[in-house]
Amino acid sequence: LVIVLTVLPWIALTPEPILAAIVMHALGRGLSLQPLGRYFIWRRDRVLVLCAVAAVLVLGILDGLLVSVAISVLLMLKQMSAADxxxxxxxxxxxxxxxxxxxxxxxxxxxxxxxxxxxxxxxxxxxxxxxxxxxxxxxxxxxxxxxxxxxxxxxxxxxxxxxxxxxxxxxxxxxxxxxxxxxxxxxxxxxxxxxxxxxxxxxxxxxxxxxxxxxxxxxxxxxxx
Missing domain, CATH: 3.30.750.24 (STAS domain)
Known part of the structure; x- marks a missing residue:
């Protein structure tokens, strides 16, 4: 804890371009579309994946995730209601x-x-x-x-x-x-x-x-x- 409190003031002095580069490097792998391709290979949840990506891009992360959860629940209810x-x-x-x-x-x-x-x-x-x-x-x-x-x-x-x-x-x-x-x-x-x-x-x-x-x-x- 002492170390963290000591380092925090120095982090605050870090130039914004450097912080941006650090964030971009950390999220670089997360922005890859490769994990999404698995759902198309598995032929599972493809509609949900597309809706989730579109919702996040249009509405932002928080609202997009909430919309994605709602869509997931609706798709689950549709599947269960169609049971034979x-x-x-x-x-x-x-x-x-x-x-x-x-x-x-x-x-x-x-x-x-x-x-x-x-x-x-x-x-x-x-x-x-x-x-x-x-x-x-x-x-x-x-x-x-x-x-x-x-x-x-x-x-x-x-x-x-x-x-x-x-x-x-x-x-x-x-x-x-x-x-x-x-x-x-x-x-x-x-x-x-x-x-x-x-x-x-x-x-x-x-x-x-x-x-x-x-x-x-x-x-x-x-x-x-």
């Missing part, structure tokens, strides 16, 4: 379940429809995803006795998602199918356990893996719905 629902099948006879569209060799469990939202459920996508799930249930080619939904991507559920789930529980029960929610995280499990619709419609809440939920479904199928 995947139909899962057992791969290679093991314990793993994968998307049937990407792994056509995976096997479907007889009598069981296994679904997984590709993104976390929240207010902007929950109704569309659950609507798609209900459509798959109603138009299944094979007879079903159980529907399993893996919520591994949803660590928690907002109010809109919980309301949509309440309606979904009723609709699945009216279709005569047992519903199991698998891979529930603690926060989502606690929120759903408080719903009277869970007990009223025979919904099973579980933190088990998809394979564990399938085994549970097969055992329960021997008894009454």
């Amino acid at each position: 629902i995947q139909v899962l099948g057992r791969i290679d006879g093991g314990h793993d379940f994968v998307d049937l569209q990407r792994h056509p060799t995976a096997m479907v469990e007889p009598g069981v429809l296994i679904l997984r939202p590709s993104e976390a459920l929240f207010f902007a996508n929950v109704e569309r995803i659950l609507g798609a799930a209900l459509h798959l249930i109603r138009h299944s080619d094979a007879p079903l006795h159980t529907v399993i939904i893996s919520l591994e991507e949803s660590p928690d559920l907002d109010g809109t998602s919980i309301e949509a789930m309440q309606e979904f529980f009723l609709r699945v029960h009216q279709e005569g199918k047992r519903l199991i929610l698998a891979r529930l995280k603690h926060e989502a499990l606690a929120a759903l356990e408080a719903l009277p619709e869970v007990t009223a419609n025979g919904v099973i809440l579980s933190g088990l893996s998809v394979d564990g939920a399938v085994q549970q479904a097969l055992k329960l199928n021997t008894g009454p719905l």
Whole structure:
């Protein structure tokens, strides 16, 4: 600290052209466009990078960064709201379940429809995803006795998602199918356990893996719905 206090007066006497040269040298590498090229090679976040550069050049560093953060949030919400629902099948006879569209060799469990939202459920996508799930249930080619939904991507559920789930529980029960929610995280499990619709419609809440939920479904199928 003493050394810093001693040197500061001398720094104040440094001519501005020399200070400018020091700053330019320090920022020389930071002004390189090479790091930005990586995003185009990776084909990730290219729109965000271009918007961030343009915002900083037009609005300045602070305002440009704030605009960039806002754009990043909007792009994230757009991606999550465009999420679809995947139909899962057992791969290679093991314990793993994968998307049937990407792994056509995976096997479907007889009598069981296994679904997984590709993104976390929240207010902007929950109704569309659950609507798609209900459509798959109603138009299944094979007879079903159980529907399993893996919520591994949803660590928690907002109010809109919980309301949509309440309606979904009723609709699945009216279709005569047992519903199991698998891979529930603690926060989502606690929120759903408080719903009277869970007990009223025979919904099973579980933190088990998809394979564990399938085994549970097969055992329960021997008894009454």
